[in-house]
Amino acid sequence: MSSRAGRQDAPHAADTHDLIRVHGARENNLKDVSIELPKRRLTVFTGVSGSGKSSLVFDTIAAESQRLINETYSAFVQGFMPNLGRPDVDVLDGLTTAISVDQQRMGGDVRSTVGTATDTGAMLRILFSRLGTPHIGSPQAFSFNVASISGAGAVTVEKGGHKVKERREFSITGGMCPRCEGRGSVSDIDLTQLYDDSKSLNEGALTIPGYSMDGWYGRIFTGCGFFDPDKPIRKYTKRELSDLLYKAPTKIKVEGINLTYEGLIPKIQKSMLSKDVDSLQPHIRAFVERATTFAVCPECEGTRLSEAARSSKIAGISIADACAMQISDLAKWIGEQSEPSVAPLLSSLRQTLDSFVEIGLGYLSLDRPSGTLSGGEAQRVKMIRHLGSSLTDVTYVFDEPTVGLHPHDIQRMNDLLLRLRDKGNTVLVVEHKPEVIAIADHVVDLGPGAGSGGGTICYEGDVEGLRASDTVTGRHLDDRARLKETVREPNGKLEIRGASAHNLQDVDVDIPLGVLTVVTGVAGSGKSSLVHGSIPAGEGVISVDQAPIRGSRRSNPATYTGLLDPIRKAFAKANGVKPALFSANSEGACPACKGAGVIYTELAMMADTATVCEECEGRRFRSDVLEYTFGGRDISEVLAMPVAEAEAFFAEGEARTPAAHKILTRLADVGLGYLTLGQPLTTLSGGERQRLKLATHMADKGGTYVLDEPTAGLHLADVEQLLALLDRLVDSGKSVIVVEHHQAVMAHADWIIDLGPGAGHDGGRVVFEGTPSELVASRATLTGDHLAAYVGG
Numbered sequence: 001m002s003s004r005a006g007r008q009d010a011p012h013a014a015d016t017h018d019l020i021r022v023h024g025a026r027e028n029n030l031k032d033v034s035i036e037l038p039k040r041r042l043t044v045f046t047g048v049s050g051s052g053k054s055s056l057v058f059d060t061i062a063a064e065s066q067r068l069i070n071e072t073y074s075a076f077v078q079g080f081m082p083n084l085g086r087p088d089v090d091v092l093d094g095l096t097t098a099i100s101v102d103q104q105r106m107g108g109d110v111r112s113t114v115g116t117a118t119d120t121g122a123m124l125r126i127l128f129s130r131l132g133t134p135h136i137g138s139p140q141a142f143s144f145n146v147a148s149i150s151g152a153g154a155v156t157v158e159k160g161g162h163k164v165k166e167r168r169e170f171s172i173t174g175g176m177c178p179r180c181e182g183r184g185s186v187s188d189i190d191l192t193q194l195y196d197d198s199k200s201l202n203e204g205a206l207t208i209p210g211y212s213m214d215g216w217y218g219r220i221f222t223g224c225g226f227f228d229p230d231k232p233i234r235k236y237t238k239r240e241l242s243d244l245l246y247k248a249p250t251k252i253k254v255e256g257i258n259l260t261y262e263g264l265i266p267k268i269q270k271s272m273l274s275k276d277v278d279s280l281q282p283h284i285r286a287f288v289e290r291a292t293t294f295a296v297c298p299e300c301e302g303t304r305l306s307e308a309a310r311s312s313k314i315a316g317i318s319i320a321d322a323c324a325m326q327i328s329d330l331a332k333w334i335g336e337q338s339e340p341s342v343a344p345l346l347s348s349l350r351q352t353l354d355s356f357v358e359i360g361l362g363y364l365s366l367d368r369p370s371g372t373l374s375g376g377e378a379q380r381v382k383m384i385r386h387l388g389s390s391l392t393d394v395t396y397v398f399d400e401p402t403v404g405l406h407p408h409d410i411q412r413m414n415d416l417l418l419r420l421r422d423k424g425n426t427v428l429v430v431e432h433k434p435e436v437i438a439i440a441d442h443v444v445d446l447g448p449g450a451g452s453g454g455g456t457i458c459y460e461g462d463v464e465g466l467r468a469s470d471t472v473t474g475r476h477l478d479d480r481a482r483l484k485e486t487v488r489e490p491n492g493k494l495e496i497r498g499a500s501a502h503n504l505q506d507v508d509v510d511i512p513l514g515v516l517t518v519v520t521g522v523a524g525s526g527k528s529s530l531v532h533g534s535i536p537a538g539e540g541v542i543s544v545d546q547a548p549i550r551g552s553r554r555s556n557p558a559t560y561t562g563l564l565d566p567i568r569k570a571f572a573k574a575n576g577v578k579p580a581l582f583s584a585n586s587e588g589a590c591p592a593c594k595g596a597g598v599i600y601t602e603l604a605m606m607a608d609t610a611t612v613c614e615e616c617e618g619r620r621f622r623s624d625v626l627e628y629t630f631g632g633r634d635i636s637e638v639l640a641m642p643v644a645e646a647e648a649f650f651a652e653g654e655a656r657t658p659a660a661h662k663i664l665t666r667l668a669d670v671g672l673g674y675l676t677l678g679q680p681l682t683t684l685s686g687g688e689r690q691r692l693k694l695a696t697h698m699a700d701k702g703g704t705y706v707l708d709e710p711t712a713g714l715h716l717a718d719v720e721q722l723l724a725l726l727d728r729l730v731d732s733g734k735s736v737i738v739v740e741h742h743q744a745v746m747a748h749a750d751w752i753i754d755l756g757p758g759a760g761h762d763g764g765r766v767v768f769e770g771t772p773s774e775l776v777a778s779r780a781t782l783t784g785d786h787l788a789a790y791v792g793g
Contacts, residue, residue: 024090028055029455044440048715050450065098098395106370115366132312137173144182144304146174175309180297193291197234223254328362363524363760376404392424406522407786451674476716481744501533503764513735515750524759542702551681558677566659575628590616631655639678666695711742743790
């Protein structure tokens with residue numbers, strides 16, 4: 001009897017799998033990491049930026065879970081899925097389905113809006129197609145991505161062994177505005193910026209960069225025969241001008257060579273206007289900004305929808321009005337609608353909209369382009385899908401979910417994370433904020449340093465144990481910046497008058513110059529609209545935002561910052577050869593791997609494999625190039641150096657290169673001393689990319705720096721270094737304006753401008769301007785309350 005009772009007390013075999021076990025993880029900089037994580041608990045991963053947190057959580061645990069799920073599909077289906085390689089790890093045990101919610105910006109496509117990126121747009125379209133009056137058609141009649149089209153013609157149909165011709169007609173009613181093709185804005189090209197019509201082509205009439213008459217373009221224009229290259233453009237006939245500007249690609253023969261002639265406008269549209277403006281060379285970017293004007297579409301007034309789609313209404317509201325409403329107001333309006341025939345749709349739509357409000361995004365509108373959302377907003381929009389999910393026993397993986405959140409909003413985010421955990425899910429969070437670390441059931445601290453100095457587990461256990469541990473995170477967990485005794489005096493002011501971009505309500509404010517000014521306020525209160533909308537980047541203003549760096553796996557910190565140029569020249573001069581040999585993307589590239597260092601093999605539905613190139617052993621250069629040395633090192637050894645080591649290498653002795661040393665000092669200043677010069681940009685974290693941008697811009701000639709949340713992705717210990725850098729910038733005579741939520745930066749400011757009091761149409765006003773100590777003393781705003789609590793005031 002007793003033995004049977006004993007057997008009943010023993011846990012069921014299925015209940016023994018309470019841990020996710022990772023053994024021997026070596027992805028990126030992880031050094032044989034082995035760890036056990038409790039399931040159905042909230043685990044926070046901390047450590048300095050670059051210590052290996054994302055490598056462990058995203059690139060190992062989440063990546064393997066995703067790969068195993070993909071393997072359950074047939075080979076045919078896997079062929080259509082992204083190929084995922086197995087992470088470099090010995091054992092991964094106890095995994096559950098992982099849902100990653102990262103900070104990747106949402107697609108910047110002009111057609112993508114908050115409504116199209118979530119299910120709300122689709123649900124609204126169905127609602128209007130059922131209840132809108134007059135009835136104009138199916139849901140696609142309300143979609144600005146579907147054009148109206150109709151046609152008729154003969155089709156051949158086989159019936160009973162005979163071919164019969166029948167006439168068929170079809171028509172699709174879409175909601176796209178025909179004028180702007182659903183973009184909401186029309187771009188016009190200013191022809192006076194393309195050519196000087198008083199000159200002929202041979203006299204250099206074209207003013208487009210790169211379109212000179214000495215090269216191939218000259219041959220094409222003189223040999224095409226569509227117009228006289230010696231005739232001034234203002235004397236062209238209509239036909240000749242149309243051929244010059246708009247002619248479709250046409251094959252021509254010039255001097256016996258087959259060429260293609262194309263009008264100027266389609267040509268520059270393909271080569272310049274369709275590209276991301278920031279990725280263009282400076283002189284081409286300046287031309288694009290001069291030559292194109294973007295205006296709100298006059299026909300649809302920016303709503304992107306056709307007249308028919310705007311004419312169909314429910315209770316006097318069209319779909320364009322609904323999408324333009326603030327989501328919190330739209331949720332209220334949907335709640336007032338009651339129609340039994342669409343009851344399930346209304347309740348589902350209401351739930352989704354309520355999730356927006358609950359997560360602190362009620363200030364957005366559905367017609368907001370998704371490319372304009374910040375990294376934190378994009379991450380929270382992605383979370384909405386999972387909030388109402390009935391799935392349990394899922395692993396949710398978050399990457400700094402508090403980025404871009406005011407201390408007031410962090411509490412709400414904490415509640416959401418705990419709610420997901422309490423439903424029986426495993427929640428893994430990569431985070432630096434002490435407020436989030438405090439709610440963890442389990443903490444894993446990686447480090448001790450970054451890059452090659454990190455990748456090991458320094459501590460795992462509860463939060464109290466972390467405080468007592470002698471790790472970098474433990475020592476800094478209770479750090480609090482103090483208010484400054486004295487603040488700097490401004491030497492001028494930047495006047496902003498009547499700012500009304502987005503939700504700003506006719507704001508008049510003076511931003512002091514020559515000091516450190518912090519613009520703060522809850523998420524959605526209008527900070528970025530005020531700073532980026534009213535202080536245009538241009539003469540004397542250097543704006544460093546959070547837009548992602550565009551770079552392939554061939555780009556690295558050395559190519560991005562321009563550091564490679566002085567290094568190549570120094571190598572070339574020392575060895576008496578040309579600089580192109582010292583570029584892995586040019587003549588110096590290893591012929592086997594084309595300078596990539598690895599050879600990629602595609603294996604259809606299996607993951608692509610990357611094997612280190614046998615010929616160059618991963619060094620990326622030809623063997624004869626590696627024989628040339630400079631300061632006793634070859635080019636591949638220099639690119640393998642961390643920034644801090646390279647800074648010392650190029651500072652003195654025979655390798656002294658002032659131009660390279662200057663750039664390296666700036667990289668070390670922004671806290672990137674651990675990055676290697678040749679590390680691909682695709683492997684950098686979001687915070688690292690922003691600081692890389694900042695380092696690049698520190699050389700620009702400008703008196704005013706505008707920074708957008710420079711503490712994003714920074715460990716508590718690195719915030720001090722950032723504050724020291726901001727101080728150095730101000731002390732060198734610059735004005736620094738920072739949009740920031742971090743209380744340490746607020747406490748360190750000379751002047752604070754607080755926007756609010758709420759988000760969306762409840763914000764957009766200046767609720768406080770003055771010194772941090774005045775804000776703490778008055779506690780007049782939400783920010784004042786939180787800052788006072790932070791500094792213990």
